[in-house]
Amino acid sequence: MARKVKADPSRQPFQYPLKRVFVEPDWKRLPGYKEVSQKDWESALWQRQHSVKNVKELKDALGSYLTDEIAEDLLRDQKERATMSILVPPQMLNTMNERDLQNDPVRRYMLPMFSDRHAEWPNHPQASRDSLHESEMWATEGLTHRYPTKVLAEMISTCPQYCGHCTRMDLVGNSVPQVQKHKFEHQPKERYEAMLDYLRKTPSVRDVVVSGGDVANVPIAQLEAFVSALMDIPNIKDIRLATKALQALPQHFLQDDVLKAFDRLAKKAWERGVDIAVHTHVNHANQVTPLVAKAVKKILEMGFRDVRNQGVLLRGVNSTAKDLLELCFSLLDFGKIMPYYFYQADMIPNSEHWRLSIAEAKQLQHDIMGYLPGFATPRVTVDVPYVGKRWVHQIADYDRVKGVSYWTKNYRTGIETDDEGALGKRYEYYDPVYTLPAEGQEYWRQQLPKTPAHA
Numbered sequence: 001m002a003r004k005v006k007a008d009p010s011r012q013p014f015q016y017p018l019k020r021v022f023v024e025p026d027w028k029r030l031p032g033y034k035e036v037s038q039k040d041w042e043s044a045l046w047q048r049q050h051s052v053k054n055v056k057e058l059k060d061a062l063g064s065y066l067t068d069e070i071a072e073d074l075l076r077d078q079k080e081r082a083t084m085s086i087l088v089p090p091q092m093l094n095t096m097n098e099r100d101l102q103n104d105p106v107r108r109y110m111l112p113m114f115s116d117r118h119a120e121w122p123n124h125p126q127a128s129r130d131s132l133h134e135s136e137m138w139a140t141e142g143l144t145h146r147y148p149t150k151v152l153a154e155m156i157s158t159c160p161q162y163c164g165h166c167t168r169m170d171l172v173g174n175s176v177p178q179v180q181k182h183k184f185e186h187q188p189k190e191r192y193e194a195m196l197d198y199l200r201k202t203p204s205v206r207d208v209v210v211s212g213g214d215v216a217n218v219p220i221a222q223l224e225a226f227v228s229a230l231m232d233i234p235n236i237k238d239i240r241l242a243t244k245a246l247q248a249l250p251q252h253f254l255q256d257d258v259l260k261a262f263d264r265l266a267k268k269a270w271e272r273g274v275d276i277a278v279h280t281h282v283n284h285a286n287q288v289t290p291l292v293a294k295a296v297k298k299i300l301e302m303g304f305r306d307v308r309n310q311g312v313l314l315r316g317v318n319s320t321a322k323d324l325l326e327l328c329f330s331l332l333d334f335g336k337i338m339p340y341y342f343y344q345a346d347m348i349p350n351s352e353h354w355r356l357s358i359a360e361a362k363q364l365q366h367d368i369m370g371y372l373p374g375f376a377t378p379r380v381t382v383d384v385p386y387v388g389k390r391w392v393h394q395i396a397d398y399d400r401v402k403g404v405s406y407w408t409k410n411y412r413t414g415i416e417t418d419d420e421g422a423l424g425k426r427y428e429y430y431d432p433v434y435t436l437p438a439e440g441q442e443y444w445r446q447q448l449p450k451t452p453a454h455a
């Protein structure tokens with residue numbers, strides 16, 4: 001006889017199945033795209049040519065949905081706070097709610113407004129450009145060797161879209177009034193050769209994240225040649241191609257030349273016993289659309305091992321358990337994308353309004369456990385400067401008043417080979433000041449150089 005076991009979803013804090021409808025939002029509802037045909041919409045070239053690069057072009061796309069107030073707010077942010085210039089493909093703009101731009105999660109991270117930022121603490125006193133110190137760990141220009149067996153190859157310093165919170169704001173994208181971007185000194189061909197050469201001589205490395213910027217901006221012949229050369233190095237067993245464009249500009253991955261190159265790479269990887277995967281960066285469920293799913297399906301059909309998502313935790317974008325679970329289930333059910341990581345936003349300048357405290361991140365990890373399959377339950381991680389990724393629960397100590405968390409590590413980064421004390425040190429990470437009790441906030445006020453606002 002069957003037991004009385006009740007599985008009543010209405011009694012759960014998060015309810016599944018999802019209620020959202022999986023359709024491409026109708027771009028013709030936006031004044032600037034009213035006349036755009038499906039053929040144009042699905043053309044990568046058309047998307048790139050019509051990507052929004054400034055507030056005027058945003059107005060052309062959104063018409064009266066972009067109020068003067070919001071437009072001025074965006075302009076002020078570009079002038080006084082932004083660390084990235086504006087670049088939003090129509091595909092991405094189409095995932096925003098034009099009727100509530102102020103609160104739209106995608107707008108909030110792609111098109112930051114001055115009024116979004118925290119009035120007293122737009123910036124943490126310990127924030128810095130290149131907050132992860134990647135360039136200090138370059139083995140060759142653009143090749144970060146931080147972990148014992150894996151490296152990050154920055155092939156290019158541009159993307160088809162610019163995210164307001166970009167960790168690599170130091171190098172990626174165009175200069176903005178607040179930030180003069182650094183530039184690679186060497187030509188791409190020279191840099192790629194130097195990277196390959198280093199990897200041929202370094203058998204302890206088995207895993208290469210091929211990134212940027214975004215690999216979607218590397219001419220496909222160059223990308224194929226580089227990845228193919230990686231596969232010729234016997235020690236390289238894992239290759240991950242990092243691209244947010246899979247979500248922001250899926251049209252790129254549906255082009256014939258890109259599909260053919262990816263197919264050849266998948267076949268070669270299979271023959272060589274190399275695992276090749278794509279890593280993308282989706283921060284909100286609204287961004288998982290049928291076009292994204294179509295591009296993912298093609299990649300998986302070719303024999304790529306997986307398409308995984310590395311999202312960034314951003315306040316007001318995905319900072320509740322509901323947001324995260326809705327995103328993870330959308331990735332899994334609709335996109336066939338594996339939820340993998342959610343990173344704490346890094347400590348770059350002017351990013352405080354997006355960042356969460358470690359306590360909040362730990363709570364989120366707790367609250368999403370048990371709903372998703374174990375293999376698809378993302379780890380909430382923090383990239384600790386001079387350490388690398390740590391799971392938020394691996395915290396060694398935590399001063400909740402000053403918002404300082406302490407972390408240890410179990411390997412030497414590329415710059416500590418001769419540092420006997422590296423493994424015994426504790427490394428610090430900082431919560432946003434406005435999340436601290438009054439005493440902690442006062443402590444940080446005292447650390448600031450005396451300005452009229454903090455005198």
Ligand code: SF4
Pocket residue numbers: 158159161162163165166167168172212213214244245281
């Ligand atoms: S796609 Fe990645 S590298 Fe490019 S701007 Fe966004 S976060 Fe930065």
